[in-house]
Structure formats: C-alpha cells, structure tokens
Amino acid sequence: MPALDYPPPLQRLIAQIRTLPGLGPRSAERLVLWLMQDGGRIEPLVDSLRDVGDRVQACDQCGFFIESDHECVLCHSPKRNPHLICVVEQAADVLRLERSGAFSGLYHVLGGKLSPLDNVTPEDLRIEPLLHRVKNQSVEEVILAVGSDVEGEATASYLNDLLRTEGLTVSRLAQGMPAGGGLDHVDELTLYQALQGRRRV
Amino acid sequence: MPALDYPPPLQRLIAQIRTLPGLGPRSAERLVLWLMQDGGRIEPLVDSLRDVGDRVQACDQCGFFIESDHECVLCHSPKRNPHLICVVEQAADVLRLERSGAFSGLYHVLGGKLSPLDNVTPEDLRIEPLLHRVKNQSVEEVILAVGSDVEGEATASYLNDLLRTEGLTVSRLAQGMPAGGGLDHVDELTLYQALQGRRRV
Numbered sequence: 051m052p053a054l055d056y057p058p059p060l061q062r063l064i065a066q067i068r069t070l071p072g073l074g075p076r077s078a079e080r081l082v083l084w085l086m087q088d089g090g091r092i093e094p095l096v097d098s099l100r101d102v103g104d105r106v107q108a109c110d111q112c113g114f115f116i117e118s119d120h121e122c123v124l125c126h127s128p129k130r131n132p133h134l135i136c137v138v139e140q141a142a143d144v145l146r147l148e149r150s151g152a153f154s155g156l157y158h159v160l161g162g163k164l165s166p167l168d169n170v171t172p173e174d175l176r177i178e179p180l181l182h183r184v185k186n187q188s189v190e191e192v193i194l195a196v197g198s199d200v201e202g203e204a205t206a207s208y209l210n211d212l213l214r215t216e217g218l219t220v221s222r223l224a225q226g227m228p229a230g231g232g233l234d235h236v237d238e239l240t241l242y243q244a245l246q247g248r249r250r251v
Numbered sequence: 252m253p254a255l256d257y258p259p260p261l262q263r264l265i266a267q268i269r270t271l272p273g274l275g276p277r278s279a280e281r282l283v284l285w286l287m288q289d290g291g292r293i294e295p296l297v298d299s300l301r302d303v304g305d306r307v308q309a310c311d312q313c314g315f316f317i318e319s320d321h322e323c324v325l326c327h328s329p330k331r332n333p334h335l336i337c338v339v340e341q342a343a344d345v346l347r348l349e350r351s352g353a354f355s356g357l358y359h360v361l362g363g364k365l366s367p368l369d370n371v372t373p374e375d376l377r378i379e380p381l382l383h384r385v386k387n388q389s390v391e392e393v394i395l396a397v398g399s400d401v402e403g404e405a406t407a408s409y410l411n412d413l414l415r416t417e418g419l420t421v422s423r424l425a426q427g428m429p430a431g432g433g434l435d436h437v438d439e440l441t442l443y444q445a446l447q448g449r450r451r452v
Contacts, residue, residue: 054325054349056342057318059302066299071285077273082303083343084272086316087362092304096297098267101260102283103293115287117258124255141257142284148255161288 060086111183113159113176114144124157131155133190137180137209139163139197147195155193158183163201164208170201172208181212191219198225261287312384314360314377315345325358332356334391338381338410340364340398348396356394359384364402365409371402373409382413392420399426 055061060082067078085091106115109122116122124130124144134155138144144157160175184192192213196202206222213220226244227236236244256262261283268279286292307316310323317323325331325345335356339345345358361376384390393414397403407423414421427445428437437445 054346056346057307057316057321059299059306059318060316063299063303066296070282072278072282073273079343081271081273083341085300086303086307086309086342092300095267096300096304098260098264099286099293099297099300102264102287103297105260106258106287108287115258115261117260120258140284141287142280145255145257 108141108159111179112144112157113161113179114141114157129154133188134193135180135183135189135191136193136195138195139202139205143195153193155191160196160205163196163205165201165204175205177209177212180209184213184218189218191221194220194222198223309342309360312380313345313358314362314380315342315358330355334389335394336381336384336390336392337394337396339396340403340406344396354394356392361397361406364397364406366402366405376406378410378413381410385414385419390419392422395421395423399424 056064064075064078064082067073067081068075070078073081085095105118107118108114109116109125111125112122114122114124131154134153135158136147136153136155137158137160138147139160139162141159144159147153147157158176158180160177160180162170162175164170164172164175180192183189192209194206194209196205210220224247225240226247227233227240233241257265265276265279265283268274268282269276271279274282286296306319308319309315310317310326312326313323315323315325332355335354336359337348337354337356338359338361339348340361340363342360345360348354348358359377359381361378361381363371363376365371365373365376381393385393393410395407395410397406411421425448426441427448428434428441434442
C-alpha cells in the first residue's frame, strides 16, 4: 500500500507554491490548506491573478507596469523632465523614488542587476532599450539608482562604460549616513563613504 | 496629482496575497513582482489553483481531501479498523499520524479547534457529523488527537462531555517526553506530565 498523501492536484499546487519567493515546504502546505478551508478562497485568488495576467503589462519604454489599455502615466506626463532618466533595478524602486518626491524625470527599469552567479547577463536586462532611449531622445543625464551591493556596483560600472561613450552626464545616488541614525547605527563602509563624500555646510 | 501606485489589478492582487497566512505586505509585493517577471509565471499558478478548486474536495465522512471522482481511500479501505475513530484538527494531521504508522482506524477532521477569541464555536467545527458517525456506526473508541495547547484542551474537554453520553471509550494522546530528547530539552509542564504518566518497565 503506498503511503497516504494529498490528492495529486493538491500535491502539485503545494509544489508550485513552494517555488514562490519567501515560501518553504511547510508554509506552502499551510497556505494551501488555508485556501481549502471554507471552499470560497481559491476563486477570488484565481480571479485576481487572471486579472493581472490579462490586464497588466510592462511599459515598452520605461518598464514600469501599465494597464493594457492605458498609456504610461510616467512616460506620457507633460510635467516630467524628459531630459533626465533614472535607471532602477525593479519596478518597485520606481514607487520608492516617487514616494521620496525628489525626482521628476523619467524612469528606466532594468529588470534586475548583473549577477554572473545567478546567470543574469547584460542580455537579460533592459539595457538595449536604455541605450536606444539615450541615443534617440534628448537625454542630458542618466542617474544610476541601482543598489550599492556588489551586483549593483557591477551593473552601475557596466552601464557607465556603455553610456560614457554617448557623451552625457552619468551620476549615481549619493552614499552616506541614512536619515535619523547615529554613528552607532551604520557599518564601517557606510561611514567611510559618508566621510569621503562629506560636504561643506 | 495622486501619488503613483501600481495599476489597480496589481494592487488588488497584492492586497489579496497579503491576506494569506504567513505573508506580510512586503513579502506579498515581492511575490507579485516575481510573478510578473518573464510573463509566464501567472498562468501555471492559475491552472494549478483552478485544478484544485475543481477537482479536490473534502470527504463527506472523514473530512480529509479526495479527488471529486474518487472515493475516500481512508473511509473505504477494508484494511482499516472501523470501530476506531481518531479525531484531528486539520487534514494535515491525518498525514502526520499516517506517517507514524501507529494507527489503522478511521479519521475525523474537525477543521479547527474551539477558540472563542477567534470566533470559532462548536458550530464551525465538524462536530455534528462526528456524533452522527458515533451514533450510527459501530464505533468502540474515539481518540481525541487534538493539540495540547489551551484551545486543543478545551476542544477535547468539550468533545469528551458530548461523547461520554454515548457510552463509548474516549481517549487522548499520551503526553510526555518527545523521542530523542533529554530532560534539558523539555519544559516543566511536559516534564510534570511525563512524571504523572510514568509507566512501569
């Protein structure tokens, strides 16, 4: 007699939920059992997923999400400065920068960062469309707002080499002390960079 | 100008994922952005969910999962002892007990435990079907294999009162030392119960 297990469709769903980021075998099983309670929890989730799959896509130009029948509110806003492009790794980074209120140019979502260990090469990122925009639009400055981890630094360095040949200003986010923290809250590298980048008051 | 946010279908999906157990706002957003990458990650998930919704249901009798066009492998097995019913909180508990290999009777999944603070009352659990089985089938013993936390104890006590009037053996899982652990690995209550329940060797 084979060992008892869940019915095959349930096993397949658990195996699939397990591949989602942040979910292990136990939490996947717990999540699926929760969905099975009360009957009506799967249908709304399926509807929302399908709605997103059908109606949400990336903007051809900037890479942020748009509804399929709408134009991109970022790329088509007359209030934004078209000579300034801010390059970010993920669509979520666009929201973070928008919430800061410090930027009113256009965005360009790369879709990740260079990471040879994870098989992420320049071809996997939206680098060609970025070069195309820089070449064909009147761009004056590209801000590389990628992370300051190893992969982010590598990505910034790679992009800088490509963009320098285009003869435009390339900048990066300042590195230094985070707002509201004392010296005891930052690591040595951050402190070193904050010292290097010190500004006259 | 309203603050920029994701398109509405994406916002709705994030809000919904956030209600799943074990997922907070940040992990829900991360999960949804991951689903949006490469395009093809939503469709297989929708298929699996729909498959489960269409083809998996609870057995009317024991409450464990069955495929819609199959009969319950537990309730209909001629090898299992029909005079013994093991009452558990969740369907997952059935698998755990089966893996232990220590039980070959029938199961009864309650679907939770009594918890006034979470608004779980006797009407929310599969208690009526349990009483019906005990009354109409030749059941000799009911094992209350619920948890030993406060809610589990309350549930066991409640069921014991109901079942005693039926004049059958009602038992609970033994409490004591877990396998493979020394005295330094258990709390005082467990040690107390292990002493109380000591057995002559």
